[in-house]
Amino acid sequence: MVSRPNDRGMLLATAGVVFVAALVAMASVAKGQTQTWPYDLTTAGEDVFYTSPTSVANDAWLYDGTYEITLLEVTVSYQGITFGPFDVTDQIDPNDQSGEDTYDGAPPFTIYDDHVRYPDEPDPVTFEADVVMYVDADGYGQIAITNVVLGTAVVDLGWPFGEVETQVESVRIAGTITATPLYPGDVDGDHDVDLSDLSALLAAYNTCDGDPLYDPAADFDASGCVDLADLAQLLAYYGEGT
Numbered sequence: 001m002v003s004r005p006n007d008r009g010m011l012l013a014t015a016g017v018v019f020v021a022a023l024v025a026m027a028s029v030a031k032g033q034t035q036t037w038p039y040d041l042t043t044a045g046e047d048v049f050y051t052s053p054t055s056v057a058n059d060a061w062l063y064d065g066t067y068e069i070t071l072l073e074v075t076v077s078y079q080g081i082t083f084g085p086f087d088v089t090d091q092i093d094p095n096d097q098s099g100e101d102t103y104d105g106a107p108p109f110t111i112y113d114d115h116v117r118y119p120d121e122p123d124p125v126t127f128e129a130d131v132v133m134y135v136d137a138d139g140y141g142q143i144a145i146t147n148v149v150l151g152t153a154v155v156d157l158g159w160p161f162g163e164v165e166t167q168v169e170s171v172r173i174a175g176t177i178t179a180t181p182l183y184p185g186d187v188d189g190d191h192d193v194d195l196s197d198l199s200a201l202l203a204a205y206n207t208c209d210g211d212p213l214y215d216p217a218a219d220f221d222a223s224g225c226v227d228l229a230d231l232a233q234l235l236a237y238y239g240e241g242t
C-alpha cells in the first residue's frame, strides 16, 4: 500500500524549509519596547553584581539581546603608590567587546557567559573572572562578575619608574546591555499567536503591497507579499503566548 502525504503534511514540510529563511529576515516582526541598561562596575577583587533598574517585558518568545563594553579601566600599584586609572579599552579583543544574538524566551536567557582571562595562558594573569550577563525571569538585566583574580601588569609609569611590573588594584568595566522582546507570528499585536492571527494572515494570503487586502502586519519578512514564508513563520510559533 502506498501512503500519500496529505496536503497539510506537504505544506508543513515546505514551511519548515522556508522557516529558516524567514528567521533570518524578520523585518516586520511585532516588537516590544527595547530596554537599554548602562552598567558601570568596579571590583577591587571582590565579586560584583548589577541588577537593572527597569525590566523588559517577559512575555515574549524571542528576544534580541546585545552587550557592549565601552570602557575598561585599571588602577595599579607599585611600591605602595597607586597609579591610574588607565584606559585599556583598546586592549579588549574586538570579538569580546560587543555581541548581538536572538534568544528563545520566555526569560531567563543568557547574553554572555564566559571565563575571562587576560592575557591568555601561559602569561601571568592580569585579570581573571567569571562574567555572566543575563535577563532574569522577571525581565531584569543582571550581571555577575565573580571569582575575580587581580594579578600583575607591566606598565610604563614614566619617569622615574619606567616600565615596571605593577600589581592590579582595581578594574572598572562599563557598557550597555539591551534587550528587545520579539513576538514573531503575532499579526494582531496582542502578544500571542492564535486563531485570530492565523485568520488575519489567511485573509491577506497571496496579496502584495498595493492590494486592498494586503496587511503589512502579516508580512513578517517585509517581502512585500503575504505568502508561504509568512505563513510558515506563523505556524512555527503557533500557540506561543496563549
Ligand SMILES: [Ca+2]
Binding pocket: 186, 187, 188, 189, 190, 191, 192, 193, 194, 196, 197
Ligand atoms: Ca496575536
Ligand SMILES: [Ca+2]
Binding pocket: 190, 192, 193, 194, 196, 197
Ligand atoms: Ca490572541
Ligand SMILES: [Ca+2]
Binding pocket: 218, 219, 220, 221, 222, 223, 224, 225, 226, 227, 229, 230
Ligand atoms: Ca512576506
